[in-house]
Amino acid sequence: MIDAAADTLVESPQPENKSKPLGTAGYIGVAILGFWFIIFVLGAFIAPYDATEFVSDDGFLAPSTTFLLGTDYLGRDLLSRLLVGTQLTLIMAICATVIASGLGTVLGVLAAVAGRSVDMILSRINDAFLSFPTTILGLVIIAALGASIPVLVVTTGFIYASSVFRVSRALAMDQVQLDYVVVARARGEGHVWIALQEILPNIYGPLLVDFGMRLAFAILFLSALSFLGLGVQPPLADWGTLVRENMTGLTSGVLTPIFPAIAIASFAVGLNLIVDDLATRSGQDIAGKLI
Structure with a gap:
């Protein structure tokens, strides 16, 4: 009887993820991210000066035809440092998000497929990690292990x-309660096969939306660590470092730290516009899970 029921259920179509076109907000987000992608690819090639070169004896020079965004507190060209810092910022954030999404997805799907006991163990361990404030946890780990780029990336990945x-x-x-998964279990398929062939193809859309959201969080988190002095160390600089090291200019009315702050804000806004648009068009059930 199980085989007969299985044959009948196998013929029923599996749920499909139908992609919908983006709305106006989504296309604005794509345009913003497209701009930063161009900077990411070409930044080191179009930088007018070496990012560590002292091009002026005076710090905090105002924007001019020679230095389009002015100079930082040590007399280095801010535009060059911002262009190069964009590459470092995005590489670190993308690597951290890949770690977070890969590890979290594998363990999350495993918890759902492997049974109640495995689910309970993994969920309780995860709840313990979630009970710690992310910034405090990151500060403790980095203060103990050092502020190297690999430590920053891996720490951010594990936190998220x-x-x-x-x-x-x-x-x-x-998904595990749906007919096509029940049929796969009746056929004797293992947990790995069910996860890879049945579940992941039907949840990859929401996971991609979540990936975009985590990428924005990773950039903000890494920038916050740099602003606090535990992120990227000189002479390298990411967006957060550029804000922190030029903060003293604000007291003199210098706009130098505003430019990297605008970079952080615009990238986060662009990602959020795309994520919100995709989540809204995919249904409230998906949007509600992206917490």
């Missing part, structure tokens, strides 16, 4: 993997 775990587990839990 806990949130990805919740999302991927919730999405996978919705």
Whole structure:
């Protein structure tokens, strides 16, 4: 009887993820991210000066035809440092988000597929990590291990993997009760096959939306660490470092730290516009899980 029921259910179509075109807000976000992608690719080639070169004896020079964004507090060209810093910022954030999404998705889907006991163990461990404030946890880890770029990337990835775990587990839990997964279990398929062939193809859309949201969080988190002095160390600079090291100029009315702050804000806004538009067009059930 199970085989007969399985044959009948196999013929029923699986749920499909139908992509919908972006709205106006989404296309604005794409334009913003497209601009920063161009800077990411070409930044080091179009920088007018070496990012570590002292081009002036005076710091905080105003923007001019020679220095389009002025100079920083040590007399280095701010535009060059911003262009090069964009590459470092995005590489670190993307690598951290890949770690977070990969680890969180694997463990989240495993928790949903492997059974109640595995789910309980993984969920309780994840709840323990989520109980710590992310910034405090990051500060403690980096203060103990050092502020090297690999430590920053891996720490950010592990911190946000806990949130990805919740999302991927919730999405996978919705799928494991559906007919096509029940049929796969009746056929004797293993957990890995069910996860890769049945569940992941039906939840990759929301996971991609979540990836964009985590990328924005990673940039803000890494920039916050740099602003506090525990992020990227001189002479290298990401967006957060550029804000921190030029903060003293604000007391004299210098706009130097405003430019990297605008970069952080615009990239985060662009990502949020795309994520919000995709989540809205994919349904409130998806948007509600992206917490």
